[in-house]
Amino acid sequence: MPNGGPQLDGKNERFMIRDFDLIRSVLFQVEQAPAGEPLMSLQIDAGMDPAVLGEHLEIMIGQNLIEGEVISLKPLAFLIHRLTWQGHDFLEHARNDTIWKKVMAEAKSKGVSMTVVILNGLLSKAAEKYAGLE
Numbered sequence: 001m002p003n004g005g006p007q008l009d010g011k012n013e014r015f016m017i018r019d020f021d022l023i024r025s026v027l028f029q030v031e032q033a034p035a036g037e038p039l040m041s042l043q044i045d046a047g048m049d050p051a052v053l054g055e056h057l058e059i060m061i062g063q064n065l066i067e068g069e070v071i072s073l074k075p076l077a078f079l080i081h082r083l084t085w086q087g088h089d090f091l092e093h094a095r096n097d098t099i100w101k102k103v104m105a106e107a108k109s110k111g112v113s114m115t116v117v118i119l120n121g122l123l124s125k126a127a128e129k130y131a132g133l134e
Contacts, residue, residue, distance in 0.1 A: 016055050020104065020119060022048075023060060027091045030066055030083050038068070039080040050076035063116050065090060090116065093123035099130055 026042060033039050044053050054073040057080070060066045065087035068080035083091065094100050103122045107114055114122075 016052055018059065019052075019056065020114070022053070022056055023065070023116075024091075024094050024100065026053075026056065026060065026080075027065065027083065027087055027094070030080055030087070031091060033080075035082075040078065042080075050074075054078060060087075065116070090120050090123075093120055093127060096127065096130070099123060099126045102126060 022044070025044075029042050030039060042053065044050075051073040054070050054076045057066070057068065057078055058070050061068055061070070063086070064084050066080050067082050067084055068078060071077040071079070100123070103119070103126050107119075107122065
């Protein structure tokens, strides 16, 4: 099952795993939205539980990547007002597909657990190296 989809533990209870690809996708969609018009829908994979998207939006709001509110998880209802400065910075580091895929693959192969701050730093360093600035 994809990273952000609901997972089952040994007790058949559902839990959410943070999905950085979903976070990146949401940030791109928010960036492309018309200024001053809140987003109330997003394009997600057909098989994804909408509540998983809602939980990702909540953690993105909590990490100050986006400004908005999740009104309800079931049924999912939300408003996204804009990217924050931090959201723009993260998206700039995550924009290049080559760098994104390389950093994500390296982190996965090393079993590195990541936070937004760590991922942002890794993306920034990879971008500097890619641009020949290192």
